Amino acid sequence: MNRILLQLAGLFSALSLSAFGGGKVVLPSMHQAAVGEYHWMTSQQFVDLFSISMAAPGPSMMVVTLVGLKACMPYGTVAAILGALVATFAMFVPSSVLVYFAGNWWDHWKESPWRHAVMDAIMPISTGLILAATWIISKTSIHTVPTAILGVIALLLMLFTKINPVLMMAAAGAISWVFLS
Amino acid sequence: MNPDSKSTETVIPGMGELARLFLFIGLTSFGGGITAYIRRLVVTEKRWLTDEEFLPGLGLVQLLPGANVAGLAVYIGNHLKGPLGSAVALFCLFVPPFVTTCALGFLYFHAGRTEDASAILTGVTAAACGLMASMVFESGQKAIKGVFDVFLILLTFALVRFAHLHVPIVILIVAPLALWWHRPRKVATKEVS
Numbered sequence: 001m002n003r004i005l006l007q008l009a010g011l012f013s014a015l016s017l018s019a020f021g022g023g024k025v026v027l028p029s030m031h032q033a034a035v036g037e038y039h040w041m042t043s044q045q046f047v048d049l050f051s052i053s054m055a056a057p058g059p060s061m062m063v064v065t066l067v068g069l070k071a072c073m074p075y076g077t078v079a080a081i082l083g084a085l086v087a088t089f090a091m092f093v094p095s096s097v098l099v100y101f102a103g104n105w106w107d108h109w110k111e112s113p114w115r116h117a118v119m120d121a122i123m124p125i126s127t128g129l130i131l132a133a134t135w136i137i138s139k140t141s142i143h144t145v146p147t148a149i150l151g152v153i154a155l156l157l158m159l160f161t162k163i164n165p166v167l168m169m170a171a172a173g174a175i176s177w178v179f180l181s
Numbered sequence: 182m183n184p185d186s187k188s189t190e191t192v193i194p195g196m197g198e199l200a201r202l203f204l205f206i207g208l209t210s211f212g213g214g215i216t217a218y219i220r221r222l223v224v225t226e227k228r229w230l231t232d233e234e235f236l237p238g239l240g241l242v243q244l245l246p247g248a249n250v251a252g253l254a255v256y257i258g259n260h261l262k263g264p265l266g267s268a269v270a271l272f273c274l275f276v277p278p279f280v281t282t283c284a285l286g287f288l289y290f291h292a293g294r295t296e297d298a299s300a301i302l303t304g305v306t307a308a309a310c311g312l313m314a315s316m317v318f319e320s321g322q323k324a325i326k327g328v329f330d331v332f333l334i335l336l337t338f339a340l341v342r343f344a345h346l347h348v349p350i351v352i353l354i355v356a357p358l359a360l361w362w363h364r365p366r367k368v369a370t371k372e373v374s
Contacts, residue, residue: 016247018349023248024316028341029348048294051306052285057208058278059215059250065279069286077287084283088275095247096255096271100264103256106241113365119244121359123324125352128337130320134313135342141306150304154311159318166211169308176304177297 001075005086007038008068012090019095021126023061027133030067040071047140055169064091146180192228196262196269202227203254203273215250219257229261250274333359 011033015026027050034040041049049070053063068087072079142148150172157163194202202222210218216239224235238260242252251271258270292298324330333355340351 014349018352019246019248020352021243021320024313026348032345032347044294047306048289048302049286051302051309052289053282054309054312055211055305056278056282056285057211058275058282059210059248061248062278062282065282066286069283070290073290080287081283084279084286088279092248092251092271092275095245096251096267099242099245099247099252099255100259100267102245103238103241103259106237115244117360117363117365120326120363121356122244123320124330124333125337125355125359127317127320127324128334128355129341129348129351130313131317131334131338132341134310134317135338137306137313138310141303142310147303147307150307151310151314154308155314156311158312158315164211165312169305169312172304172308173301174304176307177300180300180303 001072001079004071005083008071008083008087009090012064012087013094016091016094017098020122021129023059023091024133025126025129027063028129028136030064031136034067034071038071040067043140045070047137050137051169055166055173061091062088064088146176150176190228191231191234193261194227194229196266199258199262199266200269200273203270204277207274208277210250216253219250219253223257230257234260329362333362
């Protein structure tokens, strides 16, 4: 139990400080650790938790809360909530502390030509990482023709309309419930 | 950016108001685009910050690692109320989603993957894949300034997908290469601090 809490704290604080471009970029590592290395859950469960966190209120990376919850769930309800707390804290506090202190130096940075250089360098890396995250989630969840069609329609709606993503996911859930079950 | 917020005076809220607003944001923000939502609330509606104060903060949190929303809460809290304001904003942002997310998690694991839940989740996940894919396009549009950027994207993808390296290690490998390529060139390098 304590060992799992330590693993959660270690994993998510490391990911917190490497999430350049937002939380989603560390999704592949989270998947690999939770499913492949620590065996906290199956790949299907991870993808389900990711979908739940996307459809629920709050920052989209609340999936870390659910990973912490599941990792400690064998030890009871209180342990599960403790695991969720540790995971959430480890994911969001280290990067926030960094923002707090970096804010003080930000004015000096503003003058430096390296600011744009760093921005330009980070963008392709985050894009590659989001691509990898999309690949992993799709590989587990898009198995049939109808799910592929739903995914493509969702992609087109997101690219070409201003539809709210949560409304879209809710609609997709409803369609799937009515027609695919 | 927004003419409304440019010439008007800003208001400094009390700690209670700050806490209430971030509780509200935590409860009502869904999916992507939360940073735009926060800007509308804090700059346009409440007038706590001007765009000139907000946008550098947004630039900062986009540059640094971590969830952008959490970083913005810290930046805005600190700007308005100092270190305690940061802590209050961050804490309040996470309380409502933490409670609802845990409740949904228990529901999922206790009810099990019933046929209904399974059907709904299949649809939601398929749509989430589309949403993620759209982010690849949007982020790629901003990232690709030349052929080398495409190479960097594919290299990053391959290191995660085929070499199964962890994200921090991938960043340690690709970042020096990307920084070297995008290093400031036309400007005299002496003034770099």
